[in-house]
Amino acid sequence: MTDDVLVVGAGPVGLTTACQLARLGVAVRVVDRLGEPTTESRAVGVHPRSLEMLVSLGVLPRLEARGRRIGGLEMLDGTSGRTRARMDFDQVPSRHPCMLDIAQPDTEAVLAERAAELGVVVERGVELTALAQGDDGVEVTLRAAGGEQRRRVGWVVGADGGHSTTRQLVGTQLEGGFHGQHFAMADVEVDTDLSPDTIRMFTHDEGIAMLFPLAGRRARTIFLVDPPPAGVEAPTLAEVQALADVRMGGRVRMRDPLWLTYFEVHHAQVPRYRHGRVFLAGDAAHIHSPAGAQGMNTGIQDAANLAWKLATVARGGADARLLDTYHDERHPVGADVVRTTTVLTAVGTATGAEAAVRNLALYLVGHVRRVADAVAAKTTEVTVSYRDSVLSxxxxxxxxxxxxxxxxxxxxxxxxxxxxxxxxxxxxxxxxxxxxxxxxxxxxxxxxxxxxxxxxxxxxxxxxxxxxxxxxxxxxxxxxxxxxxxxxxxxxxxxxxxxxxxxxxxxxxxxxxxxxx
Missing domain, CATH: 3.40.30.120 (Glutaredoxin)
Structure with missing residues (x-):
């Protein structure tokens, strides 16, 4: 057995897993079906708890050099422009009471660089096509340009996203009770009078809108929309500008797009995170709305939870029963994130009596600091705890x-x-x-x-x-x-x-x- 662990997927979750395993002395192989790293900004917000975990990898200064520190989150009325609530992160119980907005390619570049320093090579253009588990390992089939190869590894971590092949190969699927939601997203240069130190969520009868400031004048904008016409993969700049004019009160002008796309999100989760010697993490295990910017963060924290347990077992130091606690601890967290992001998305589109209730709740958040601090702590995931775990x-x-x-x-x-x-x-x-x-x-x-x-x-x-x-x-x-x-x-x-x-x-x-x- 050459490799202790095969990590499938070289996104932030897979690379975090690989780096943590490598620093704990585990031999890791990382494969990704994409021939080159993505240039799409995708996930952008890194929460305080994730920043703390990335400190242990020695990468935080490099990430901060490429991103923008965010001090709070505001919810505004998209019609009037009035701020309904603001949550400042300065009281979040962390040495990093902020969010870091950074485009996903930059996050991946920093993590890949650290992986290389730890002796991990990311093999691109390599796809997992089959796996068969035994008592002492997993036989995997990998396909690359040169053909297929079979390899025996100790364990497999599927961090290969919402359309996970690993998830399919272990015979499980995402389960959820929600219809898919469609979003229009634009990674653009912006001109705005809004300060760049705050993430903003605009509520509007037609759907929520979100603005994530990035480095320089760059920003991520997201709009909840009706399903686009069949075969249309991306909106035009004019179309997203029209959405911004209506839902952001005309305060954001967009130009020089780096990426325009439509995407669909379901609110769902797999029933089990562990399948023998195979584990699912990140979007392979749970998918949900981008409201709250919790997807990548939940995945990074999946990786941190799994890696030390897997390293302890892979090195022969612990019984494999320890690995069951990965599901036991992280599945409830993923379920809570799915519920929370579903509510946040619904909040943005409420009308009538529901809107009145929403506005009252936002008034409390905006005018009672203790409530605002509690919501900020929840949003930034620093309230996650494993008190009920057998490991506590x-x-x-x-x-x-x-x-x-x-x-x-x-x-x-x-x-x-x-x-x-x-x-x-x-x-x-x-x-x-x-x-x-x-x-x-x-x-x-x-x-x-x-x-x-x-x-x-x-x-x-x-x-x-x-x-x-x-x-x-x-x-x-x-x-x-x-x-x-x-x-x-x-x-x-x-x-x-x-x-x-x-x-x-x-x-x-x-x-x-x-x-x-």
């Missing part, structure tokens, strides 16, 4: 406001190591593997914990500073928080009992044997 173990009473097992690890400013130097959880997470945050004054106990963790990750001793550890982690005089490689808390303990850590590693993560140094 809490050996401590919950302190109000403190994180629990299953939550994303807090990263407050002002944390210090035991030697007094300041530190950020985000910086610590750039080291591959688990991160054990420990508060303990007994060096012998710390050494025992470090030995128990072994080569699975890094242990860092923290000192209490102005009550930060108590407020954010619930620690008293001692405690341990085990941060998973995807940034979420696996074990939270207000003691430093080595046996709790050992049981978590062997019984919860199903490690074959305790790690050793």
């Amino acid at each position: 173990v809490q050996h401590a009473p919950h302190h109000h406001g403190a994180a629990q097992a299953g939550d994303h690890a807090p990263d407050p400013f002002g944390l210090t190591r035991s030697d007094g130097t300041t530190v950020a959880v985000e910086d610590l997470a750039t080291a591959p593997g688990f991160l054990a945050l420990v508060r303990c004054d007994d060096p012998a106990r710390v050494d025992e914990l470090r030995h128990g963790l072994g080569d699975l990750g890094t242990l860092v001793e923290l000192a209490e500073s102005d009550g930060l550890l108590r407020r954010h982690y619930g620690f008293g005089s001692e405690g341990i928080a085990l941060v998973r490689p995807d940034g979420y808390l696996g074990l939270v303990d207000d003691t430093v009992a080595p046996e709790h850590l050992r049981r978590y590693l062997t019984e919860t993560l199903h490690l074959a044997t305790p790690a050793t140094t």
Whole structure:
């Protein structure tokens, strides 16, 4: 078996999966049926939680150099131009309280560059045509210009989009109760008096419109439309300008189009994300409206959740039962995104009594900061938690406001190591593997914990500073928080009992044997 994992699809989800696997020591092969990377802007908004996960790959500065930081989201009345609600991201609990608007080709270029640095080669013009699973691997058939080849791999990750071949080959399909929705999209240069630091969603009786500012004067515009005539694949610039004139109140003038297209979106999800040794992620597992810009982000977070589990099993360190938790944790998140984006799309087209209810809700969002902050946190996906997961173990009473097992690890400013130097959880997470945050004054106990963790990750001793550890982690005089490689808390303990850590590693993560140094 030459390759541990075959990743099908070299979009943001597939490349994130490959990079995370490679940095965790797994041999990865990436194939994509397209001969060249896409030039179409496609997904553009990267949320705070995704930015945090991309930090661990060392690519955030490169992404920021190609994109535009967005400070908030506004919902406007498309007829009057009046702002109904605004959600600012400055209170989002993240070291990156913003969205990054960046065209998908730029995201893919940065991730492909990082993959190459990690020794991963993206093979283009290569299509998966068949697969057959066995007890110890998957035999795949790959077709390229030179013909077909058969290869045996350990695992397959299908990140090959809404028309996923991998999904078809494992015999599953998207399931949903919604009719397809059609959108007209234009990637254009714009002239507008609207500030470029905000994403805007315009509500209108004829359908929603969205404006995503990109670098320079470039922007993405999206309009919900009736099904286009048969055989017509793209609107003209004049047609999307006419839509903007009506739904954006004449405030946006478009020129120099880079990409014009119609696309159709269903609101649907596959019943299972895991099929033996094959996994589905991103649009291969769930598709929905672009409202809220959550599609690519949900996929990137699928990748982060799956990669560390697959790496742990592929390297022979854990029982394959660990992989079931990928579906268990991520399927509910995908279902929630489908529901949320469906509601957001309906909000934009409401009329009559429904419009009155919508307007009241938007009034509350626009005038009650606490409500606005809650909606912003939901939209940017920082409220995602796995508290109900079997991988989330809490050996401590919950302190109000403190994180629990299953939550994303807090990263407050002002944390210090035991030697007094300041530190950020985000910086610590750039080291591959688990991160054990420990508060303990007994060096012998710390050494025992470090030995128990072994080569699975890094242990860092923290000192209490102005009550930060108590407020954010619930620690008293001692405690341990085990941060998973995807940034979420696996074990939270207000003691430093080595046996709790050992049981978590062997019984919860199903490690074959305790790690050793």
